[in-house]
Amino acid sequence: MDLPVDEWKSYILQKWSLLPKSIQVTISTAETLHDLFLHSSPLLQLSGGYLVGKDPDASLFYREKGNQKFQAKDYMGAAVLYSKGVSHSGPSSTDISLCYANRSAALFHLGQYETCLKDIVRAQTHGYPERLQPKLLLRKAECLVTLGRPQEASQTIIDLESSFAAKPTLSASQFQILQRTLCRVKVKVQEKENLPEIFPEALTKTFEGVDLREENEQIPGASSSVSLHIDPLKGCYLVATKDILPGELLVKEDAFVSVLNPGEVPLRPRGLESKWDIQVTNGDLHCHRCLRHTLAPVPCDGCSYAKYCSQECMQQAWDRYHSVECSLGALLLTLGLFCHVALRSTLLARFEDVGKVTKKLCGEMSNQGICLPESKNPVQTLKYDLGGEGDKKDKAVETPIPGCDINGKYERNYNAIFHLLPHTENHSPEHKFLCALSVSALCRQLEAAGVQAFTTDLKPTKLKAAEPPVLCAELSVWGVAMLRHMLQLQCNAQAITTIQQTGSKESLITDTRRVRLATALFPVVSLLNHSCSPNTSVSFIGTIATIRASQLIRSGQEILHCYGPHESRMGVAERRQKLRSQYFFDCDCPPCEREKQRPSAGPGRGAFRCHRCRALLQGDDVLSCSGPDCMESVSRDLLVSRLQDLQRQVGAAQKHLRNGRLEVAIQLLLGCQSDVESFLSAEHSVVGEIEDALAQAYAALGDWEKSATHLQKSLQVVEVHHGPSSVEMGHELFKLAQVFFNGCAVPKALKTIQKAEKVLLVHYGPWNDEIRELQKMKSCLLDLLPIPVGPKE
Secondary structure, three states, X not given: OOOOOHHHHHHHHHHHHHOOHHHHHHHHOOOOHHHXXXXXXXXXXXXXXXXXXOOHXXXXXXXXXXXXXXXXXXXXXXXXXXXXHHHHOXXXXXXXXXXXXXXXXXXXHOOOHHXXXXXXXXXXXXXXXXXXXXXXXXXXXXXXXXXXXXXXXXHHHHHHXXXXXXXXXXXXXXXXXXXXXXXXXXXXXXXXXXXXXXXXXXOOOOOOOOOOOOEOOOOOOEEOOEEXXXXXXXXXXXXXXXXXXXXXXXXXXXXXXXXXXXXXXXXXXXOOOOOOOOOOOHHXXXXXXXXXXXXXXXXXXXXXXXXXXXXXXXXXHHHHHHHHHHXXXXXXXXXXXXXXXHHHHHHXXXXXXXXXXXXXXXXXXXXXXXXXXXXXXXXXXXXXXXXXXXXXXXXXXXXXXXXXXXXXXXXXXXXXXXXOOOOHHXXXXXXXXXXXHHHHHHHHHHHHHOOOOOOOOOOOOOOOOOOOOOOOOOHHHHHHHHHHHHHHHHHHOEEEEEXXXXXXXXXXXXXXXXXXXXXXXXXXXXXXXXXXXXXXXXXXXXXXXXXEEOOOEOOOOEOEEOOXXXXXXXXXXXXXXXXXXXXXXXXXXXXXXHHHHOOOOOOHHHXXXXXXXXXXXEEOOEEXXXXXXXXXXXXXXXXXXXXXXXXXXXXXXXXXXXXXXXXXXXXHHHHHHHHHOOOEOOOOHHHHHHHHHXXXXXXXXXXXXXXXXHHHHHHHHHHHHHOXXXXXXXXXXXXXXXXXXXXXXXXXXXXXXXXXXXXXXXHHOOOOHHHHHXXXXXXXXXXXXXXXXXXXX
């Protein structure tokens, strides 16, 4: 979803192929982004698109689907579908009140009582039918009792009984059922009447206490242990100013801009049956502003797409950018995340010195030294409005590092974002044409809608549909800015990721995977250069990125981050090709240099083995045994085919495992295990997958000893591939700790918990969910340990 959807890309590429050669040359050789934008062809609308408007029929559809899930006791699924119904309902309508009320019932069964109470209030605010109020008040009383707030529960019961007396709206049978439930709640209230009131913990962890020991005076958001440098070839980068220990927090930075990754949202054909779908995506489960996970999102009043964790988040988003984006939702989903991030970046720029920003953008349109081709001189003369009189105005100040202010302080603002390199000369003409037309499409829709997107009057507004004032005359200037940002993103975008639990919800052993949640721009994080074996680890809480040292970093060493291609996951040729195609540089980090010097010696961990003597097989199309007394040889294609077949069998076994067919899964996996031994090395990643799956299967059967045996074999593979201190090793140790804990192997569990904590603390710090779970397990196990008894006298 970074780039536009396939239909739009196909349309643009077809348009490019039909352009006269002279126009292609003009666009390809444009000297400024303004020229590139100016020469781009006008927009032609797509025939189809996404549905992001309010639709009462959709609200009814999702509410009925949610009711079906609720009756089947799938309360999580019901809550998500009720949320979809809420998003498609208009404000202050019966539809939205019913969806909120139904969702409160699902949340009650999920034990999310505080959120349930909020939904009850929302249902009442939006005009929940009076005849249905009693059961809503009863649910509210039950929530309050469970939360240990008996006084509020008592008042709710009084209100409910007064309502019965004043306006009896229920039938006799309904009244009797409600009375019985009411009596039960009254008993609960009396039981808790004398207990102190308990306030629930916040549903999400705060980031308090996770701060830099000492913030850098020149780089806000960075530790004082690093300094900023610049090189004509490497650009800006960070260097350690002292020895840095593993786990030390080096950067803690909130994104300048972030856009939630909507997931795979299919285009909606016009057929009635496929008009709405019940697919659950990131957009249904996370706040579109702060990225907090939520089962009870609050939707935008103007569209069905944007959803937030609270009214406060919704208002902040509306004031800063969504008042403009609301009417563009369908087009933004078509044009992709990069275009959306580009638009939002320019909208956020309005909250800074608009005059300075506009001047900078005008310079982008006229100053070839800043745009095409990229200046090779790292020292550029930029103009700043110093706010003085006479010769102080527009005084030229030389700044050695782009993105710094006149005092040399690196800024976490639009100035830093603007100076990230777009690498315009490296992008293909087709890609530049695609980006230019995508931005052109956005500008034309802004113009057609009459949205006052770029203005200096940025006072907070009430949440309402945007009025159509006269369009700002500077739209073309901001269009050039959006084009610059769209080109920047290929090299500078940072994926915000989260750890997501996979497999069965009932599983006692956690299996996780890292998923992409959003695309963002972080001015300070963007300063880090790449290494295929980095010395840092990046993690996220919401829109905040934290970078910690993953190993000892000596004073004077560069702080390095991995852009994706890692030595533990792919060979040097594949890594260098990926980095060259996306980031436009040839990697010469130590792992790449080492592997270039011995290209013939491929990694044994992914190698094929001789089925006779188990020695490594070597060669290209035909592999020969490296054993001194073995003459065996075999076709590489044959072995690759065997490996692919094996991977399909492992995949089938994992599917059986997810569906609870444990014995079938175990038999398949044991067969795969036997097959592996005949042609793969013991460190091959597929070996690790098989052992991990067997560990899960035996854990599900309660055979903790066998589960631990297979998980320890999986650990050996993970260690070979990723190293003993890697984050992958930490996650695997966490699973082993769970197995020992559930199997009551107390000494082994405590030892494994200690190892897992040590590794995970380096990468995540103390606020990580797995670390907190490990601490709970350790506390429980220590309570079980027998008190040592001294020798008898």
